[in-house]
Amino acid sequence: xxxxxxITGAPVIDRDRRVVGVVSLHDLVDPDRDEAGxxxxxxxxxxxxxxxxxxxxxxxxxxxxxxxxxxxxxTTTPQTPVLQAAKTMLxxxxxxxxxxxxxxxxxxxxxTDLLRAFVNDATERMA
Numbered sequence: 001x002x003x004x005x006x007i008t009g010a011p012v013i014d015r016d017r018r019v020v021g022v023v024s025l026h027d028l029v030d031p032d033r034d035e036a037g038x039x040x041x042x043x044x045x046x047x048x049x050x051x052x053x054x055x056x057x058x059x060x061x062x063x064x065x066x067x068x069x070x071x072x073x074x075t076t077t078p079q080t081p082v083l084q085a086a087k088t089m090l091x092x093x094x095x096x097x098x099x100x101x102x103x104x105x106x107x108x109x110x111x112t113d114l115l116r117a118f119v120n121d122a123t124e125r126m127a
Contacts, residue, residue, distance in 0.1 A: 001049070002028070009096050010108070012069050017104045021069035022096070028068060075100045076109065082117045085109055 002025060009024030051063040075098045076085055085097055099107040
C-alpha cells in the first residue's frame with residue numbers, strides 16, 4: 001500500500017479510528033532496526049494488508065502490520081501552529097505527525113506538508 005500510494009508511512013487505527021501506531025518504510029525494510037524496539041530487524045513485503053517476512057534463505061513467513069508498526073506515536077492537534085509542528089518533528093527525529101482530535105485520527109502532517117506551508121508563507125511575504 002505504501003509503495004503504490006507513493007507514501008513513506010501511515011497511521012494505524014483501530015475500529016474507533018483511534019491511533020494505535022504508525023507503520024513506515026523504516027518499520028518494514030530496515031534490516032538494522034534496533035531489536036529493543038517494536039518490530040523485527042528483517043525485510044517485509046505487504047500482500048493484501050499482511051506483512052510477509054522475507055528472512056534468511058528466503059524463508060517467508062506471514063505477519064500483520066501490528067507486529068511491525070511503531071506503537072509509540074507522537075501526535076498533534078489541528079490547531080497546532082505549523083512552526084510548532086516542525087519543531088516537534090525535528091526534536092523527535094520523525095518525518096510525520098499524526099493529527100488527532102478528541103483522540104480520533106484527523107489526519108497526518110509530513111515534512112513535505114510543512115515545507116509546502118513554509119514556501120507558501122515565504123512567497124506571500126515576498127509578493
